[in-house]
Amino acid sequence: MRLEDVQRIAVLGAGNMGHGIAEVAALAGYDVALRDIEEEFVRDGYDQIEWSLGKLAEKDRIDEEAAEAALDRVETFVDLADSLADADVVIEVVPERMDIKKDVYGQVVEHAPEEAVFVTNTSSLSITELSEVTDRPERFCGMHFFNPPVRMDLVEVISGKHTSEDTLELIEGLAEEMDKTPVRVRKDSPGFIVNRVLVPLMNEAAWIVESGDATIETVDSTTKYDMGLPMGSFELADQVGIDVGYHVLEYMHEVLGEAYRPCPLLVEKVENEELGRKTGAGFYDYEGGGAEIPT
Numbered sequence: 001m002r003l004e005d006v007q008r009i010a011v012l013g014a015g016n017m018g019h020g021i022a023e024v025a026a027l028a029g030y031d032v033a034l035r036d037i038e039e040e041f042v043r044d045g046y047d048q049i050e051w052s053l054g055k056l057a058e059k060d061r062i063d064e065e066a067a068e069a070a071l072d073r074v075e076t077f078v079d080l081a082d083s084l085a086d087a088d089v090v091i092e093v094v095p096e097r098m099d100i101k102k103d104v105y106g107q108v109v110e111h112a113p114e115e116a117v118f119v120t121n122t123s124s125l126s127i128t129e130l131s132e133v134t135d136r137p138e139r140f141c142g143m144h145f146f147n148p149p150v151r152m153d154l155v156e157v158i159s160g161k162h163t164s165e166d167t168l169e170l171i172e173g174l175a176e177e178m179d180k181t182p183v184r185v186r187k188d189s190p191g192f193i194v195n196r197v198l199v200p201l202m203n204e205a206a207w208i209v210e211s212g213d214a215t216i217e218t219v220d221s222t223t224k225y226d227m228g229l230p231m232g233s234f235e236l237a238d239q240v241g242i243d244v245g246y247h248v249l250e251y252m253h254e255v256l257g258e259a260y261r262p263c264p265l266l267v268e269k270v271e272n273e274e275l276g277r278k279t280g281a282g283f284y285d286y287e288g289g290g291a292e293i294p295t
């Protein structure tokens with residue numbers, strides 16, 4: 001597959017990251033098949049794309065025509081085989097669990113065109129292990145976007161043990177077509193680069209609060225206004241999804257050791273399904289107005 005031959009992209013999973021990646025691909029001029037397992041999920045994803053494109057137009061980041069044209073390029077599916085018809089690239093964005101991802105790619109190989117290239121937006125899991133359930137591990141790599149994809153510039157392109165140089169170059173080219181900056185990650189290790197640094201930071205912030213040394217608001221105020229990061233640690237956890245950070249940590253804990261044990265505060269939020277913005281509440285209450293961080 002050459003970059004100029006890529007026309008249609010199948011995005012499997014219409015959640016937070018899935019619909020954001022679909023939007024980015026559509027804005028870059030690709031035809032997009034957005035697929036999820038239930039009509040309601042895929043419809044929600046489509047509505048989020050519509051909202052986001054409207055917001056970008058309102059803020060003059062794109063014009064109205066570009067927003068309309070991008071939305072027109074997105075088709076929604078529940079049937080997996082239909083979503084994969086004519087796909088040149090398949091981007092898997094299903095929940096961050098190896099068993100689910102393997103199950104999806106196990107089905108994808110039965111329906112995807114022979115020449116299609118496969119990527120995963122996994123935040124931490126082994127690219128090599130996942131590639132080995134497919135019939136084309138040399139045409140498989142990580143393509144890790146950041147939340148919200150439409151605003152974040154970086155994309156990690158991660159090589160598995162079997163990934164070919166051609167595949168890495170194709171996906172780096174695709175990221176650039178999407179107006180992103182690809183960074184190649186040569187070692188397929190848990191959390192890659194960004195999450196290996198970022199997720200322990202969120203965990204440490206949670207341990208500080210868990211031990212009673214500071215409040216959520218004080219930690220966020222310090223990270224945001226004193227350290228100059230764009231969001232406080234808890235605000236960011238709510239943005240990416242507390243469950244996403246938790247699953248990354250769980251995997252890093254399993255593979256890399258004790259230093260990465262998830263803080264009970266995160267476990268409690270996941271158990272209560274208070275996952276952040278997407279559920280209306282996490283460390284902050286979004287139905288009650290969202291984060292109020294002292295300056």
Ligand code: 3HC
Pocket residue numbers: 051052053055056122123145146147148149150151152195198230231236240244245
């Ligand atoms: N689409 C369109 N508009 C959006 C949007 C989206 N997806 N998400 C938010 N917006 C809108 C908001 O509604 C707001 O609009 P409003 O002013 O009308 O309420 C507006 O964007 C805010 O944008 P601004 O440029 O005015 O605000 P900021 O300068 O604060 O920028 C930001 C917003 C770019 C999200 C910035 O806060 C930021 O960079 N935050 C850090 C995000 C980050 O670090 N992400 C990476 C997380 S790690 C990850 O994703 C990996 C994973 O594997 C865990």
